[in-house]
Amino acid sequence: MSSERLIYLPLGGAGEIGMNAYVYGYGKPGKERLIVVDLGVAFPDMDGSPGVDLIIADIAWLVERKDQIEAVFITHAHEDHVGGVAHTYAQLQAPIYARKFTANIAKRKMDEHGHPDDAVTVVGAWPEQISAGPFTVGFLPISHSIPESSALVIDSPEGRVIHSGDFKIDRTPGVGEAYDPELWADVCKDGVKALVCDSTNVFSQDPGRSEATVGPAIEELVSAADGMVVATTFASNVARVKTLAVAGDKAGRSVVLLGRAMKRMVEASLETGVMKDFPNVVSPEEARGIPRENLMLLVTGSQGERRAASAQLARGKYQGIEMKEGDLFLFSSKTIPGNEKGVIRIINQFSERGVDVVDDSSGNYHVSGHANRPDLETLHDVVKPQVLIPMHGEHRHLREHVKIADARGMTGVLAVNGMMIDLSGNQPKVAEYVETGRTYIDGSVQIGALDGVVRDRIRMALNGHVTVTVILDDEDEPLGDPWVDAMGLSETGKSGAPLVDVLEEDLSQFLGRSKAATLRDDTKLNDGLKRVVRQSAQEEIGKKPEVTVVVSRLS
Amino acid sequence: MSSERLIYLPLGGAGEIGMNAYVYGYGKPGKERLIVVDLGVAFPDMDGSPGVDLIIADIAWLVERKDQIEAVFITHAHEDHVGGVAHTYAQLQAPIYARKFTANIAKRKMDEHGHPDDAVTVVGAWPEQISAGPFTVGFLPISHSIPESSALVIDSPEGRVIHSGDFKIDRTPGVGEAYDPELWADVCKDGVKALVCDSTNVFSQDPGRSEATVGPAIEELVSAADGMVVATTFASNVARVKTLAVAGDKAGRSVVLLGRAMKRMVEASLETGVMKDFPNVVSPEEARGIPRENLMLLVTGSQGERRAASAQLARGKYQGIEMKEGDLFLFSSKTIPGNEKGVIRIINQFSERGVDVVDDSSGNYHVSGHANRPDLETLHDVVKPQVLIPMHGEHRHLREHVKIADARGMTGVLAVNGMMIDLSGNQPKVAEYVETGRTYIDGSVQIGALDGVVRDRIRMALNGHVTVTVILDDEDEPLGDPWVDAMGLSETGKSGAPLVDVLEEDLSQFLGRSKAATLRDDTKLNDGLKRVVRQSAQEEIGKKPEVTVVVSRLS
Numbered sequence A, B: 001m002s003s004e005r006l007i008y009l010p011l012g013g014a015g016e017i018g019m020n021a022y023v024y025g026y027g028k029p030g031k032e033r034l035i036v037v038d039l040g041v042a043f044p045d046m047d048g049s050p051g052v053d054l055i056i057a058d059i060a061w062l063v064e065r066k067d068q069i070e071a072v073f074i075t076h077a078h079e080d081h082v083g084g085v086a087h088t089y090a091q092l093q094a095p096i097y098a099r100k101f102t103a104n105i106a107k108r109k110m111d112e113h114g115h116p117d118d119a120v121t122v123v124g125a126w127p128e129q130i131s132a133g134p135f136t137v138g139f140l141p142i143s144h145s146i147p148e149s150s151a152l153v154i155d156s157p158e159g160r161v162i163h164s165g166d167f168k169i170d171r172t173p174g175v176g177e178a179y180d181p182e183l184w185a186d187v188c189k190d191g192v193k194a195l196v197c198d199s200t201n202v203f204s205q206d207p208g209r210s211e212a213t214v215g216p217a218i219e220e221l222v223s224a225a226d227g228m229v230v231a232t233t234f235a236s237n238v239a240r241v242k243t244l245a246v247a248g249d250k251a252g253r254s255v256v257l258l259g260r261a262m263k264r265m266v267e268a269s270l271e272t273g274v275m276k277d278f279p280n281v282v283s284p285e286e287a288r289g290i291p292r293e294n295l296m297l298l299v300t301g302s303q304g305e306r307r308a309a310s311a312q313l314a315r316g317k318y319q320g321i322e323m324k325e326g327d328l329f330l331f332s333s334k335t336i337p338g339n340e341k342g343v344i345r346i347i348n349q350f351s352e353r354g355v356d357v358v359d360d361s362s363g364n365y366h367v368s369g370h371a372n373r374p375d376l377e378t379l380h381d382v383v384k385p386q387v388l389i390p391m392h393g394e395h396r397h398l399r400e401h402v403k404i405a406d407a408r409g410m411t412g413v414l415a416v417n418g419m420m421i422d423l424s425g426n427q428p429k430v431a432e433y434v435e436t437g438r439t440y441i442d443g444s445v446q447i448g449a450l451d452g453v454v455r456d457r458i459r460m461a462l463n464g465h466v467t468v469t470v471i472l473d474d475e476d477e478p479l480g481d482p483w484v485d486a487m488g489l490s491e492t493g494k495s496g497a498p499l500v501d502v503l504e505e506d507l508s509q510f511l512g513r514s515k516a517a518t519l520r521d522d523t524k525l526n527d528g529l530k531r532v533v534r535q536s537a538q539e540e541i542g543k544k545p546e547v548t549v550v551v552s553r554l555s
Helices: A060-064 A085-092 A100-112 A181-188 A211-224 A238-250 A260-271 A309-315 A340-352 A373-383 A395-407 A453-463 A499-513 A516-520 A522-541 B060-064 B085-092 B100-112 B181-188 B211-224 B238-250 B260-271 B309-315 B340-352 B373-383 B395-407 B453-463 B499-513 B516-520 B522-541
Strands: A005-012 A021-027 A033-037 A054-057 A069-073 A096-098 A120-122 A129-132 A135-141 A150-156 A159-163 A192-198 A229-232 A254-258 A295-299 A328-331 A356-358 A385-391 A419-422 A429-433 A438-442 A445-448 A465-472 A483-487 A546-553 B005-012 B021-027 B033-037 B054-057 B069-073 B096-098 B120-122 B129-132 B135-141 B150-156 B159-163 B192-198 B229-232 B254-258 B295-299 B328-331 B356-358 B385-391 B419-422 B429-433 B438-442 B445-448 B465-472 B483-487 B546-553
Touching (some): A005 A054, A005 A192, A021 A150, A021 A159, A033 A135, A054 A085, A060 A085, A069 A085, A069 A129, A069 A135, A096 A100, A100 A260, A135 A181, A181 A373, A192 A373, A211 A229, A211 A328, A238 A254, A238 A260, A238 A295, A254 A260, A295 A309, A340 A356, A340 B395, A373 A385, A373 A395, A385 A395, A395 B340, A438 A453, A453 A546, A465 A499, A465 B465, A483 B453, A483 B546, A499 A522, A522 A546, A546 B465, B005 B054, B005 B060, B005 B159, B005 B192, B021 B150, B033 B135, B085 B100, B100 B120, B100 B260, B159 B181, B181 B373, B192 B373, B211 B238, B211 B328, B229 B309, B238 B260, B238 B295, B254 B260, B295 B309, B309 B340, B340 B356, B373 B395, B385 B395, B438 B453, B453 B546, B465 B499, B483 B499, B499 B522, B516 B522, B522 B546
Parallel strands (some): A096 A120, A192 A385, A229 A295, A229 A328, A254 A295, A328 A356, A465 A546, B033 B069, B069 B096, B096 B120, B159 B192, B192 B385, B465 B546
Antiparallel strands (some): A005 A021, A005 A419, A021 A033, A135 A150, A150 A159, B005 B021, B054 B438, B129 B135, B135 B150, B419 B429, B438 B445
């Protein structure tokens, strides 16, 4: 038996839906040559990551092995797969491979961050292959809710691995390539060692519906509308954007694109040729001169994002356009868990304006981009892998997918982030547990999720903050009274007096009764002052604030 | 025409689902005698109200008219209807009327807050009536997801108003009273001026299902389970709690109640006699000696609340009990929008333990407590009001309900919080706009939602916080260097040096180049120091923190 091995290591995406980052390696243990599949982002929220801009997987393990990395392959242009390429490029400096549309988006990101866009190389579809150390890698087209999504065919001396990327089984996807069962059967005919497989919709029991099925319902809705029609969907769902635009066009409406991402995605699709025959669009300025019943706006913000075009239209005028009584707003999208409140907020704002909102509760105006359970089984059947490793899912999705694999005669492996799987030989095994986590892009810096920075922000949000300033003279005696500032706390409490006055009084008394040994000792004094603030605030307003103590010694 | 008028004024609950608080008045304008219907709470979240404990409607308008208030009536014991009685009692000091079960819960709240529990008077069901100034008020039983939910029959010289409370049309509710169409027809036979009506499920097109329909599915699930079964639902849904307990009992399992609310609600139901024949329960201590396949736990935390029993079991041992591979966890509940992430978190934690989780995606294990659209129409038809005023809904629900009313020949009135409606005469009209809002229960104090306190917390959470301390001598010259403390910010930034060092250096330079006029002027100096911190942090880490400046003058 060779001492070389084939490894699979998820750093992100196996245990959550988001921040995908997978590693494959081949070579002697510890000396494997590595390839990285996808470098995506996840999105922060107030609950767990307030103030953070973006979240990426902790790539410390990769950075330590920078010299072993042959290449990065990006399966498709969704943010949770491509969003981290520019943020990680300085640390990894590995060549990036992607198909034309994905590369177009990746290069824009590299440009924005001042990185060379020629670090991104455009690769054609299978049978084209890239050689990357011991690996050869090809992009096998598959349908998804963005053009040119591809599975990766990863060959190594240990055999062929198929990394599905995100996919659905769609033979009429509108824009982009259809699922081609003959092509897939041909690629997999000589045996596949492992299928690393999307698990997002594993709990959806019905076969997924084609993108082509939403067109007629949307056209009917738009043609029956009296006022202005505004529709939102993920901008990257170029097929849907086109379906919406065509529906507007057929109803004799001028099409307007609103929102940066909407314009960028349409532009990238046309530039790269993945989309053709997009209806003419007019600018928001031109739209102002067109009767509202002749307008169809396609806008960003399907998830209720506060700054997106949808939310701005819900609040008032956006680029000179305002929605009114009798207009129609269509969510041609599904709300991602966690975004419900934002979406509901704008629906209510539209309601206040008399705008009728149609969402996907009827099931007619949106289809998912991921394979449902029967479609996963379709892929299992065409790939016929020995081993199935679910990815792109929370723990519950991965576990369910493993159960399905085991029930259908494959070896299912539940590998979460940090679990390195040795795929060599006949039985996959856990080779190692690697420390993983999340890195926050915060302003212009990166911070570790467990650094305590965000924990402190959350504490200030929950408890408020008090600053205490004390000046001691050269004999360690208090000079004047302690000074208190409070932020995020009630101005008055139980006693009716201002909270800061109560705290200052209690701190004065504490200093008055403190022994010289305490006043001389920074740690003791700090701890004592903090304790007094927290106790006193607890009595006065029922909260224990975060406290910053500044002791200035004139000595 | 009389100069007296009948008014309706929602202070909370008309524009949101939560913090219900409605006012009716009768008398000369400005001198109306008032009754209050429900005093509920809403729940805070990190997005909008971090650190807050509970939210109630701003009752300033009522407090100013304290002497005009005759009584408070509570329709049922859900927190969004009764949760605010104790928090507002000191300010309103009006007698509180409720039926036995609701009063039991209300009295417990009064006790906990040190208020006299005899302020709460128990009222029997219709035809019993309470006289309250110009009003007589009766509690008309109707089914809901809690025992003894009642509509209010509010009579005044201007005629009869029916305030529906929360309801569903259920003739087999399990625990509590069934909807009785004959009784309702009798009460409404002489004409109803206005129906103020629950709107929660106005978008649900199918007739609602009875509580009785979930029993068989739950019994089947529980009897087929191999390991321990744990189920969660709203504790106040006493009928469901009983259904679950009976399912366990029938399957030969000992029933355990976990969580304070679960025990309190079962206790209150038995005490007041609204529930009978509850299976025997065993304590968690006793449960430890019983084989896991013979246990059925009923636990709090259907919404994924971090401190509830469900979340604790998901994380590990709770009261000596631990869930294991092969156990079953049942959500006999629906996730309220906004709580998805918390619920998904515990589902994944259970998945990691090998626990199978069943939720209501099949529709078999839960039914709603609110009337769907056809059921709303059933109530409209029996009440036959001249005017329909939707309540208990977001704007979109109220608007939809008004559309239905208008289409069905009633006069629909869209009245949101603060809109006082004059119901006298033949056509309802807006009498006045009253300032309303939200009051936060924060620790032991109340703060206004717009006081800026919570806004500051959110800003600290998003931007971090910096404290700057500067000491000036008696000639207004800086004594030593400025001192910087940072909380919730990256320790280092672009330059690689500690952030606080960079800020201190930039502040020193600012002080060095400041003119005497600036150093003498507190406002100028403060503004300058803040500006330097924000600019310098922006350059170094790409964030503009909140800043507290403390300037100490030794002069």
